[in-house]
Amino acid sequence: MECNFKKTSIVFVYILVGVWIAYAFLRTKKADELVFSIGAGTEEIRVIKTLINKFEAENPAIKVTLNVLSAPTDQQHHYYLTTLGAKNEDFDVMRIDTIWIAEFASAGWLESLENCLNKEERMSFLPVTEETNVFQGALYAIPWNANVGLLYYRKDLLGKYHMRPPDTWEELIDLCTQISASESVYGYLWQGKQYEGLICNFIEFIGSNNDGIIDSAGNIIIDSVHNAIVLDLMHDLIWKYRVSPQNTYSELEEESSRHLFQQGKGLFLRNWTYVWKLCQEDPSMNGKVGVSRLPRFSDGKPASVYGGWHLAINAYSGKKEQAWQLIHFLTSHEAQKELAMHASWMPSRKALYKDPELIEKLPFLPVVESALHNVQIRPNVPYYQWISDILQKHVNKVLSNQTSSKEALMTMKTKLEGIKRDFAKN
Numbered sequence: 001m002e003c004n005f006k007k008t009s010i011v012f013v014y015i016l017v018g019v020w021i022a023y024a025f026l027r028t029k030k031a032d033e034l035v036f037s038i039g040a041g042t043e044e045i046r047v048i049k050t051l052i053n054k055f056e057a058e059n060p061a062i063k064v065t066l067n068v069l070s071a072p073t074d075q076q077h078h079y080y081l082t083t084l085g086a087k088n089e090d091f092d093v094m095r096i097d098t099i100w101i102a103e104f105a106s107a108g109w110l111e112s113l114e115n116c117l118n119k120e121e122r123m124s125f126l127p128v129t130e131e132t133n134v135f136q137g138a139l140y141a142i143p144w145n146a147n148v149g150l151l152y153y154r155k156d157l158l159g160k161y162h163m164r165p166p167d168t169w170e171e172l173i174d175l176c177t178q179i180s181a182s183e184s185v186y187g188y189l190w191q192g193k194q195y196e197g198l199i200c201n202f203i204e205f206i207g208s209n210n211d212g213i214i215d216s217a218g219n220i221i222i223d224s225v226h227n228a229i230v231l232d233l234m235h236d237l238i239w240k241y242r243v244s245p246q247n248t249y250s251e252l253e254e255e256s257s258r259h260l261f262q263q264g265k266g267l268f269l270r271n272w273t274y275v276w277k278l279c280q281e282d283p284s285m286n287g288k289v290g291v292s293r294l295p296r297f298s299d300g301k302p303a304s305v306y307g308g309w310h311l312a313i314n315a316y317s318g319k320k321e322q323a324w325q326l327i328h329f330l331t332s333h334e335a336q337k338e339l340a341m342h343a344s345w346m347p348s349r350k351a352l353y354k355d356p357e358l359i360e361k362l363p364f365l366p367v368v369e370s371a372l373h374n375v376q377i378r379p380n381v382p383y384y385q386w387i388s389d390i391l392q393k394h395v396n397k398v399l400s401n402q403t404s405s406k407e408a409l410m411t412m413k414t415k416l417e418g419i420k421r422d423f424a425k426n
């Protein structure tokens with residue numbers, strides 16, 4: 001018995017030590033773990049993982065775990081509203097859309113990064129990013145990739161008919177009508193479904209007719225004659241000229257429109273910069289795709305919306321220093337160059353637009369640079385999501401023939417003024 005007892009106690013000690021080692025090991029691992037929350041496409045995540053491996057090799061004390069979210073911006077926004085609203089500390093670094101910064105910062109969900117960069121480093125980023133990253137005088141996010149709306153076109157088909165990419169919306173409609181009479185392609189694919197992407201398209205159409213939604217003094221100016229013309233055009237592309245598919249208003253988002261284009265079913269596509277890389281890797285599209293600025297109204301200028309993604313630190317994180325180390329690494333010149341080369345993400349650092357290797361690999365880089373000069377910024381206010389929800393609903397109603405452009409613009413003006421008043425009270 002005694003012996004047995006001894007044996008049992010030795011086994012017991014071994015078990016205890018084993019459990020302790022396992023516990024100590026797991027505990028250390030957890031203490032070193034930094035969670036990076038990110039929504040992106042599969043290919044993009046693959047490139048990011050390579051960068052993370054490099055970061056871990058340079059910083060052996062930190063282990064990065066990716067918290068991968070679904071790519072659409074609206075879904076990610078819901079995720080953050082619930083988690084950050086509940087003061088969740090399970091993730092440290094977040095990749096956030098440029099339109100959420102004011103909202104999240106005003107809610108106290110982002111750590112201020114005001115003292116993280118010196119003046120020279122801060123100036124090395126594109127000036128537009130300062131407009132969205134700063135809230136009430138403090139910096140809350142570091143731009144990771146800049147995004148602009150571009151016109152992708154089928155170079156081979158335009159070449160076959162000896163045509164050039166369109167300069168105006170009128171020219172685009174003519175080209176679509178002529179070419180799709182003999183080729184089985186839709187003319188123009190764009191994002192008309194009721195979601196954030198529709199607002200990006202709407203603001204670009206509006207900008208290309210020299211107008212806006214809110215002026216620099218904060219007045220709601222959406223109900224203008226110019227904007228009525230814009231909404232009519234968006235509607236007519238589908239219903240009058242029939243150059244865009246009928247399901248534009250119900251189905252077309254970034255990915256669904258990109259799929260149609262890559263399947264050879266579109267002459268023109270409005271989309272973001274990531275599409276370039278995917279078209280280059282697609283054997284059926286390789287060499288057939290060109291990129292230009294989006295068209296304009298005859299009296300207007302081409303306009304693209306600014307759609308960047310930025311890195312920020314969760315204010316509830318217990319690992320802010322390590323979180324900053326990761327942000328510093330990922331937004332560096334070298335990391336951004338990798339992302340541009342392998343995912344066609346546009347850099348947020350100005351100098352990279354002059355990098356000869358990048359210009360060779362991404363021949364449309366100068367097009368993006370020029371788009372950044374007349375870029376449209378979505379209203380940079382904490383209640384942007386409320387504005388967007390109203391715009392999404394009423395612009396989409398015009399596209400789906402439920403209301404007229406004039407009526408929709410009047411309703412949007414009234415509702416936006418109501419929101420502005422409500423927020424002024426708070």
Ligand code: GLC
Nearest residue numbers: 073097098147196197307308
């Ligand atoms: C892109 C842009 C982002 C925008 C979104 C709309 O991801 O980068 O800013 O809000 O598209 O779908």
